[in-house]
Amino acid sequence: MERIHRLRGLMAAEGLDAVVLTTSHNVLYTTGYRSVLEKWQLHEPLCAAIVPLDADRPVVLAIPEANLALLMVQEEAGKPDRAGEIRVFDMINFCEVMRSADPAAAASTIGKASAELYGERVRGRCEPDVLASIAATLTDHGLDRSRIGFDDLRGMHRLDSLGFTGSDALETLIRSRMVKTAPELEAFRRVGTVGDRALAAAADALRPGVSWDEVQFAVADAMVRMDATPVDEGAMLFGGTFQGAFLPELFRTRGDRPLDAGQIVILETQGVCEDIWIDINRTAVIGEPTPQYQRLHDVLRDAFLKMVDRMRPGAFTGDLARIAHDHxxxxxxxxxxxxxxxxxxxxxxxxxxxxxYPAQGRAGTTGFEIEKDMVISLDCLYFGGELGPCHMENVYIIGDGGAESTYATPLQLMGPR
Incomplete structure (x- = not known):
């Protein structure tokens, strides 16, 4: 598998014999496993993946025994997991209850299939928790005294009795995930269409007298109908009111005051579809924009396109801001x-x-070298006070010839006219 091959190359360069992954995004990346439990955002992981450097050893997925049937449900839905071996553990007392015999219960097809799957793919016994499952896996595969990277150092500290040499592998996983596989790139193109349609729903909802909340409800409805999950209960990242004034640059505040003619509205549509984030942004004006504001938007658009033209393999993202600023x-x-x-x-x-870590601080502005098959979101916000804010954002697939937008919505000023 291409993802695991890339990850193993990075592991070899860093001298790691295996990585232990317990953050849901990395488990999803390496095994394809996802469940509703990860959406609960608990402070402890409820799944794990172990990726050995040795290609002759399997990628192992550890999950609650009660979730075993979910693997078959995912496969029937066309999203099979990619693990070579399954390990199971108890989750509170859910699994114990599931194992209890019930003579009155009718035999189910999923119960029969689960028993077959257990016999075919599950190794070891049902461990008492996820850490015990990881420990048993490492020991059974002869990795207990190896060089192991962890994406959550809590696991490294709790399992240190196994005698391994541990290190932080979170950055390694992010670097692996930055370059996408061919199936991932095709998924981004499909999701781009969903983003376009969600943004169109936002633009269609804009009119004088409508509230920002009503716009968000319309967008959330459109996204759910396309099997996309909005970013949260609001579906739109920007917009709101403060002390009665509509301020489009505020993050997620309630906005029940009607929109008025001439108002600037930032349409940043975010959510998840096919396990991929939607991140598209345009600016709208309720009614006709002033010539001065239209020119500001067009200048910003031209600066944006200049940056896009530089997004090629070997370029440095840290140079993009200077290009736009100079324009x-x-x-x-x-x-x-x-x-x-x-x-x-x-x-x-x-x-x-x-x-x-912490990449979300000032380090995130320093930039990185662009590689082929990276997918990069270019976010451009102008918050000058004289004419008002202006914002645009697209997601691009980096190819040999440059950047391909995953969104087809034109970079133009939107809104009812």
Whole structure:
């Protein structure tokens, strides 16, 4: 499998014999496993993946025994897991209850299939918890005294009695995930169409008198009908009110005040579809924009396109902000320093930076080298006060010839006219 091959190459370069993964995004990346339990956002992991460096050893997925049937449900839905071996453990007392015999219960097809799957793919016994399952896996595969990377150092510290040499492998996993496989790239193209349609739903909902909340409800409804999950209960990242004033640059505040003619509205549509983040952004005006604001938007668009033209293998994302800033200066845009440019990887998470923790601080602005088959979201926000904010964002697949947008929505000023 291409993902595991790339990851193993990075592991070899860092001298790791195996990686132990307990964050849901990395388990999904390496095994294809996902469940509703990860959406509970508990403080402890309820799944794990162990990836050995040796290609003759299997990729192991550890899950609660009660979730075993979920693997068959996923496969029937066309999303089979990619693990070579399954390990199981108890989750509170759920698994114990599931194992209890019930003479009155009718035999089920999924129960029969689960028993067959257990016999074919599950190794070892049902362990009392996820850490015990990881420990048994490492020991059974002769990795207990090896060099092991962890994406959560809690596991490393709790399992140190196994005698391994442990290290932080979170950055390694992010760097592996930054370059996508061919199936992932095709999924981004499909998800791009969903993003376009969700943004169109937002634009269609805009009109004088409608509230920001009503716009968000319309977008959330459209996304759910396309099997996409909105970012949260709001579906739109920007917009809201503060002390009665509509402020499009606020993050997720309630907005029940009607939109008025002339208002600027930031349409940032976010959510997840096919385990991939949607991240598309356009700016709209309720009614006709002023000539001055239309020019500001067009200048920002041209700066955006200049940055896109530089997004090629071997280029450096840290150079993009300067390109856009210089264009705003040349065009006489007031306070060009109010321009924010952010180029980031995107995939199972909305922000992926190939830096060591804490990458979400200032390190995220330093930039990284662009590689072929990376998928990069280019985010361009201008928050100058004279004319108002302006914002646009697209997600791009990096090819040999440059950047391919996954979204087809034109980079134009939107809104009812």
């Amino acid at each position: 705003l200066v040349a065009e006489g845009v007031p306070v060009p320093d109010k321009l924010l440019v952010l180029a980031h990887g995107i995939g199972h998470m909305t922000l992926e930076f190939p830096f060591a």
